[in-house]
Amino acid sequence: MGALVLSQGGTFEPPGVDSFFLPPIFGEVTKPIVLVVLSAVIVGAYFLIATRNLKLVPGKAQFAAEYIYDFSRNTIARDQIGAQHFRPFIGLIFGLFTFILVNNLFGIIPLIQYPTMAKIGFPIALFLMVYVVIHTVGFRRHGFLGYFKHVMFPPGVPKPVYVLLAPIEFLQKFLFQPAALAIRVFAAMFAGHLILLVFTLGGQFLLLEGSALLKPVSIVSFAFAILLTFAEALIQVLQAYIFAVLTANFIGAALAQDH
Amino acid sequence: MENKMVLAAEGHNPILPAPAEIIVGFVAFAALLFVLYRYAVPRFEKVYQERSERIEGGIARAEEAQAEAQRTLEQYKAQLAEARAEAARIRDDARAEGQQILDEMRSQAQEESDRIISQGQAQLAAQRSQVIAELREDLGRQAVDLASKVVGESLEDEARRRGTVDRFLDELDAASAPSTSANS
Numbered sequence: 341m342g343a344l345v346l347s348q349g350g351t352f353e354p355p356g357v358d359s360f361f362l363p364p365i366f367g368e369v370t371k372p373i374v375l376v377v378l379s380a381v382i383v384g385a386y387f388l389i390a391t392r393n394l395k396l397v398p399g400k401a402q403f404a405a406e407y408i409y410d411f412s413r414n415t416i417a418r419d420q421i422g423a424q425h426f427r428p429f430i431g432l433i434f435g436l437f438t439f440i441l442v443n444n445l446f447g448i449i450p451l452i453q454y455p456t457m458a459k460i461g462f463p464i465a466l467f468l469m470v471y472v473v474i475h476t477v478g479f480r481r482h483g484f485l486g487y488f489k490h491v492m493f494p495p496g497v498p499k500p501v502y503v504l505l506a507p508i509e510f511l512q513k514f515l516f517q518p519a520a521l522a523i524r525v526f527a528a529m530f531a532g533h534l535i536l537l538v539f540t541l542g543g544q545f546l547l548l549e550g551s552a553l554l555k556p557v558s559i560v561s562f563a564f565a566i567l568l569t570f571a572e573a574l575i576q577v578l579q580a581y582i583f584a585v586l587t588a589n590f591i592g593a594a595l596a597q598d599h
Numbered sequence: 600m601e602n603k604m605v606l607a608a609e610g611h612n613p614i615l616p617a618p619a620e621i622i623v624g625f626v627a628f629a630a631l632l633f634v635l636y637r638y639a640v641p642r643f644e645k646v647y648q649e650r651s652e653r654i655e656g657g658i659a660r661a662e663e664a665q666a667e668a669q670r671t672l673e674q675y676k677a678q679l680a681e682a683r684a685e686a687a688r689i690r691d692d693a694r695a696e697g698q699q700i701l702d703e704m705r706s707q708a709q710e711e712s713d714r715i716i717s718q719g720q721a722q723l724a725a726q727r728s729q730v731i732a733e734l735r736e737d738l739g740r741q742a743v744d745l746a747s748k749v750v751g752e753s754l755e756d757e758a759r760r761r762g763t764v765d766r767f768l769d770e771l772d773a774a775s776a777p778s779t780s781a782n783s
Binding site: 357358360361368370372373376377379380383384387388390391392394395396406409413430431432434435439458459460461462464465466468469526530 | 611612613614615616617618619620621622623624625627628629630631632634635636638639640642643644645646649650653
């Protein structure tokens, strides 16, 4: 309220949910939809071009592409799923990691500055695909009833405890874990973008509308915005990594022989 | 302000997904997965495969070379040991042969020297007996001459003279026998 009183005119409208709902560019097409298609094109084209002429001894460009692939393949997929079964899932993990990474990084790329995963529809789309994969894999490996048994009755627990444990495990595996997967990246991107908006727009408001005394404070606000952009970059990479790791982990758990 | 709140409550709920976004997101990601599975992953895997084959091939070749070197070394060692044994054998043979030759030479020389000694002794004995015979004859004649000059009478009687001289000489022999046997 103090800030409002000190301001020369106009009121500060803090950024909120509405900041994520931009007017459509044309028809139903909105900025996030364009961005998500763009991200798929970027990732797809990059790895198409980068892998066109692979050498046994990689050059710089090939090394960079291979580094990302190697990270998804060995550090995420192989370590989580296990060296025996991870091969069919390399592409999925690799795709999830790179796709989410690019979409998240859109949040701090100048002019784009919109983390598409902050619109829950996209995490949900990924979640649907991952959900289908995890449980298809599980049912295939253990059989229909076998998979339920695998999920709901982990070994090494006293029998009466199963009364409590079985439904919890069921909800955990079929609802909470995968839902949390989608919500986690959504919430992180949403909140991160909101914080950046608060500091950027707040600084802008202070600079344009604030009294002479308040104008310098906008520097602090912008400085925070820049600082938090770096923090955001870290979080964006981390969230992409977490999504891929957890997906691989769930696949690994679904495939595991004895829980 | 109030108007905005109402609007937000009406249409802008951040946790209500827009169907268009789910569909586009799903399709875009599916298309990306298709491209990755169809092109990127097989290409990367192929290079990985080639690389590991190259490395494994290199290792196999190195192992082979090492085994070959080991084999050659064993061979050389065996040959060396054989050569040493051969040399030792030859040396032993030579030594034995040398010893044999030495023994032969020695026995031959011994024989030769024995032969020379016995020959010399025989010769010496022959000369001695010859000298003795000559001396005896000479001494006999001298003695007889001297005796006949002293006695004045001719001891022409051969038998008597012989007997007398021989007896004298035998006595002489007997007297000098110990010294002659010690000298021989």
